[in-house]
Amino acid sequence: MSDYHIRLYKDSDYELVRNLFECGILEHTRVAFYHSLTVPHIWLFMLVVFLFPLLTTGSIPLSILAGTLAIVGLWLGTTDIYHTYVQHSLSDDMQDIHKYYLQRDGYCYWVAESAGEVVGMVAAVPTSHSSGERHIELKRMSVAKSHRGKGIAKVLCRTVIDFAREKGCSAVILETSFAQIDAQRLYEKMGFRYIRTCYAPKFTAKLIDFRLVFYQYDIPTGR
Numbered sequence: 001m002s003d004y005h006i007r008l009y010k011d012s013d014y015e016l017v018r019n020l021f022e023c024g025i026l027e028h029t030r031v032a033f034y035h036s037l038t039v040p041h042i043w044l045f046m047l048v049v050f051l052f053p054l055l056t057t058g059s060i061p062l063s064i065l066a067g068t069l070a071i072v073g074l075w076l077g078t079t080d081i082y083h084t085y086v087q088h089s090l091s092d093d094m095q096d097i098h099k100y101y102l103q104r105d106g107y108c109y110w111v112a113e114s115a116g117e118v119v120g121m122v123a124a125v126p127t128s129h130s131s132g133e134r135h136i137e138l139k140r141m142s143v144a145k146s147h148r149g150k151g152i153a154k155v156l157c158r159t160v161i162d163f164a165r166e167k168g169c170s171a172v173i174l175e176t177s178f179a180q181i182d183a184q185r186l187y188e189k190m191g192f193r194y195i196r197t198c199y200a201p202k203f204t205a206k207l208i209d210f211r212l213v214f215y216q217y218d219i220p221t222g223r
């Protein structure tokens, strides 16, 4: 028997939910940073930053300093993408979760509770496709590190799919990032299909090859 259950969000969950959201996003900074170090134009940039002081002043310490500063800049640029996203979300839908998700038709927010503690969460937001079809967007999926690998995310995912079906929607859509490998595996395992990839709307995102990945789950009709 599972040691957790899924229920609707309550205001008293706020601090834990906020923390789960922040940690779940920020934990990918390192993967995105390491990835940026493999991008060819970043290599070229690093080479120029290193060689320029060396060739103009002949100073190796200055070249190393310039290279180090460039790497620090790259790290700060990567963390900025994640922190900006977290700050934006916390002042948007995550500011008053009850009001945003539980007082509006078609929206919802669930948590997974284990031993009285919130260990997972997911949200649903109604959207409409240009074809006129109604979709549900799956958002804010996160499971505490201590409770991963127990199938909690699969149950949360299924909760959103069932909700979308009850609302008469034709699909569940979602957006994740290339760095969220576990999430991509989860969604593919749940039957979501890859739709497209694009750059996040920020100059630094393009610079460090930070891509968003879109998935869709088509709800079978007649069930």
Ligand SMILES: CC(C)(COP(=O)(O)OP(=O)(O)OC[C@H]1O[C@@H](n2cnc3c(N)ncnc32)[C@H](O)[C@@H]1OP(=O)(O)O)[C@@H](O)C(=O)NCCC(=O)NCCS
Binding pocket: 024, 025, 140, 141, 142, 143, 144, 147, 148, 149, 150, 151, 152, 153, 154, 155, 175, 176, 177, 180, 182, 183, 184, 185, 186, 187, 189
């Ligand atoms: C992605 C995440 C929600 C998965 O939570 P979870 O409860 O551990 O996932 P589950 O135990 O339900 O696993 C579901 C499936 O996902 C895949 N999966 C999840 N974590 C995996 C891992 N570390 N390695 C390989 N596959 C993994 C597996 O296919 C797994 O199914 P299986 O065990 O039957 O093979 C969790 O890792 C997380 O919170 N990550 C940080 C936040 C995040 O990236 N959220 C997604 C926002 S779009």
